[in-house]
Every structure is written in structure tokens, then in C-alpha cells.
Amino acid sequence: MGWTSLFLNMDKKKVFIIGTGEVASRRANRFLEKGAEVILAGNSIPRGLEEKGAILKSTKSHKNLKKWVQWADIVVIASGNEELNNYISSICDGKLLNRADYPENGNLIVPTSFSIEDVEISIFTNGKSPLMAREIRKKIQNIITSEDLLQIELQDYARNILKAKIKDQKERKKYLYAILEDTKINDLLKEKKIEEAKVYAEDLIKNEEAKVYAEDLIKNEEAKVYAEDLIKNEEAKVYAEDLIKNEEAKVYAEDLIKNEEAKVYAEDLIKNEENNVHDGELLKKEKREE
Ligand SMILES: C[C@@]1(CC(=O)O)c2cc3[nH]c(cc4nc(cc5[nH]c(cc(n2)[C@H]1CCC(=O)O)[C@@](C)(CC(=O)O)[C@@H]5CCC(=O)O)C(CC(=O)O)=C4CCC(=O)O)c(CCC(=O)O)c3CC(=O)O
Numbered sequence: 001m002g003w004t005s006l007f008l009n010m011d012k013k014k015v016f017i018i019g020t021g022e023v024a025s026r027r028a029n030r031f032l033e034k035g036a037e038v039i040l041a042g043n044s045i046p047r048g049l050e051e052k053g054a055i056l057k058s059t060k061s062h063k064n065l066k067k068w069v070q071w072a073d074i075v076v077i078a079s080g081n082e083e084l085n086n087y088i089s090s091i092c093d094g095k096l097l098n099r100a101d102y103p104e105n106g107n108l109i110v111p112t113s114f115s116i117e118d119v120e121i122s123i124f125t126n127g128k129s130p131l132m133a134r135e136i137r138k139k140i141q142n143i144i145t146s147e148d149l150l151q152i153e154l155q156d157y158a159r160n161i162l163k164a165k166i167k168d169q170k171e172r173k174k175y176l177y178a179i180l181e182d183t184k185i186n187d188l189l190k191e192k193k194i195e196e197a198k199v200y201a202e203d204l205i206k207n208e209e210a211k212v213y214a215e216d217l218i219k220n221e222e223a224k225v226y227a228e229d230l231i232k233n234e235e236a237k238v239y240a241e242d243l244i245k246n247e248e249a250k251v252y253a254e255d256l257i258k259n260e261e262a263k264v265y266a267e268d269l270i271k272n273e274e275n276n277v278h279d280g281e282l283l284k285k286e287k288r289e290e
């Protein structure tokens with residue numbers, strides 16, 4: 001009366017698929033990946049499927065078709081030929097049967113599925129809208145991806161390295177964001193190359209450290225040059241002040257000399273005056289004596 005979701009172990013299961021088109025190939029791929037043996041009946045199959053172990057049979061002989069149906073644990077009807085599909089369906093008694101054309105005439109649904117680590121999520125709209133099943137699958141996948149889970153592993157790895165190396169949490173945070181946003185790392189995680197991502201993240205940390213170290217060196221060098229400039233300026237100032245002082249001393253000395261000269265000159269003047277007075281008195285005296 002109704003569908004329920006179950007998980008089927010596909011390992012070594014025998015699957016016979018009628019049709020080799022889009023749906024047939026999708027089913028074949030999915031089952032082969034989980035370890036099933038797959039035989040398809042139709043015109044041709046993509047090389048990729050053959051490489052995975054799929055075997056192609058002709059649809060010409062009904063006798064052979066019957067044989068493969070009997071061989072199979074699961075039958076998938078996915079050809080575009082309704083008559084052929086109905087014939088296969090009619091010889092499927094008791095088999096697990098997935099019908100791509102008339103799902104309700106079969107007893108097995110293949111929902112859209114994806115997995116995150118060990119968690120498999122499947123969506124089924126009860127046959128109402130496979131297209132919407134696909135859209136919902138994408139929405140959910142966009143929220144949590146296996147990359148997210150690998151990024152958790154990588155962040156854990158990087159955090160441990162950083163904790164041992166860098167004391168400042170704010171500084172560590174910068175590295176963790178750099179790893180989260182690095183396009184190369186994200187590409188590696190998309191390809192599930194976690195080990196390569198780890199090596200790359202570690203290099204990123206080392207390079208960043210080297211950069212910081214180099215920047216520090218440059219800053220120190222700059223500081224040294226600046227300090228030297230300061231010293232030179234100070235020396236120049238002292239020298240300039242000395243020059244000024246010397247100049248002032250010179251002026252002062254000159255003034256002193258000038259003052260001394262003036263003093264001598266003044267004394268000379270006074271002496272001259274005294275002489276004059278003396279001479280005058282002598283003259284007066286001489287005159288009186290006359
Ligand atoms: C019953 C079921 C078969 C089963 O048991 O397996 C079934 C039946 C039919 N699908 C049809 C059409 C389309 N199917 C898809 C796509 C997917 N179909 C899938 C499952 C199922 N399809 C099962 C029910 C799932 C459910 O109900 O949720 C997905 C989810 C899984 C998978 O096939 O691997 C896969 C998406 C994979 C992914 O990307 O996630 C698209 C989209 C596209 O091609 O782009 C279209 C065209 C648009 C449309 O019609 O929606 C038709 C023809 C209708 C007609 O004649 O018009 C029928 C027959 C019918 O309905 O009569």
C-alpha cells in the first residue's frame with residue numbers, strides 16, 4: 001500500500017537493467033559503486049561503465065532476456081520501449097523491480113541520495129516530483145557538505161599546531177581564517193585530499209611566520225636607521241649650539257676688547273686732560289713769574 005525507505009546492501013547483488021540510456025546508466029553507476037554485478041541490455045554503454053565492470057547484452061533474444069532476469073536479484077526497467085518494458089515486467093515475478101517508466105508497477109524506488117561521512121540522506125517525493133527531490137537534495141547539500149567535515153578536521157589539525165607555536169589567540173585566529181578562506185585548500189577539500197590540505201595549511205603557517213619575521217627584521221632595520229638619524233640630528237644640534245655659543249663668546253670677547261680699548265682710550269683722554277690742565281697751570285705760573 002505504501003513506500004518505506006530501507007537500505008539494501010548492494011555488495012555482490014546481481015542487477016539486470018533493460019535500457020542503456022540516461023536512467024539506465026545512472027542506476028548502473030550507483031549500483032556498481034556499491035559492489036553490485038551489473039548487466040545492461042541495449043545498444044551500447046558508455047566506456048566509463050564498462051571500466052567499472054558493467055556488461056552489455058543485446059535485447060534481440062527474448063530467451064536471453066529471460067535468462068538474465070532469472071539471474072538477477074534486482075531488475076531495473078529503463079528503456080524507452082514500452083512494449084519491451086512491459087514484457088520484462090511480466091517475467092519479473094517475485095523479483096525486486098525498479099520501473100523508471102511506471103514506478104507504481106514496480107516495488108523498488110531509487111531515491112536521490114547523498115552522504116556526509118557515514119550519514120546517508122535520501123529524498124523521495126512519493127513519485128510526485130523527482131525534479132523537486134533533486135532540488136531539495138541540492139539545498140540540503142549546500143548547507144552541509146563533506147568539505148565542511150574535512151574543514152573541521154583540518155581546522156583541528158591547524159589549531160593544534162598554532163597553539164604550540166603562537167601564544168596570542170587573536171593572532172592564531174588570523175591563521176585559521178586564512179586557512180578557511182584559502183582557495184587552494186578549498187579545492188583540495190573538494191577533492192577530498194585532506195592530507196595534502198594539511199601539508200598546504202602547515203606551509204601556509206610557516207610562510208606567514210617567515211613573512212612576519214622578515215617584516216620584523218625590516219622594521220628593526222628601519223628603527224635602527226631612525227635611531228641613527230635621531231643621534232645624528234642631536235649631534236648636529238649640539239654642534240650648532242656650540243657654533244652659536246662660540247659666536248656669542250667671540251662677540252662677547254670682542255666687546256670685552258672694545259670696552260677695554262674704550263677704557264684705555266678714556267683713560268688716555270683723562271690723562272691728556274690732566275696734562276692739559278697741568279700744562280695750563282704751568283703756563284699760568286710762568287706768566288705770573290714773568
Ligand atoms: C519514481 C522514480 C523512479 C524510481 O523509482 O527510481 C522516478 C520516476 C520518474 N522520473 C521522471 C522524470 C524525471 N526524473 C528526474 C530525475 C530523477 N528522478 C529520480 C527518481 C525518481 N524518478 C523516482 C521517484 C523520486 C521521487 O519521487 O522523489 C531521481 C530523484 C533519482 C534517480 O533517478 O537517480 C533523479 C534526480 C537525481 C538527482 O539529481 O538528485 C528528472 C529530472 C531531470 O531529468 O533533470 C525528471 C524530469 C522532470 C520531472 O518529471 O520531474 C519520470 C518521467 C515523467 C514523465 O514521463 O513526464 C518518471 C516516471 C513517472 O513519474 O511516471
Ligand SMILES: NC(=O)C1=CN([C@@H]2O[C@H](COP(=O)(O)OP(=O)(O)OC[C@H]3O[C@@H](n4cnc5c(N)ncnc54)[C@H](O)[C@@H]3O)[C@@H](O)[C@H]2O)C=CC1
Nearest residue numbers: 019020021022023024042043059078079080081084100101
Ligand atoms: N526515473 C527517472 O528518473 C526517469 C524516468 N524516465 C522514464 O524512463 C525511460 C528512460 O528514460 P531515459 O533513460 O531518460 O531515456 P533515454 O532516451 O536516455 O534512454 C532510453 C533507452 O531505451 C532504449 N530503447 C529505446 N527504444 C528501444 C527499443 N525499441 N528497443 C530497445 N531499446 C530501446 C534506448 O536505446 C536507450 O538505451 C523514459 O522512457 C521515461 O519513461 C525518464 C526520465 C527520468
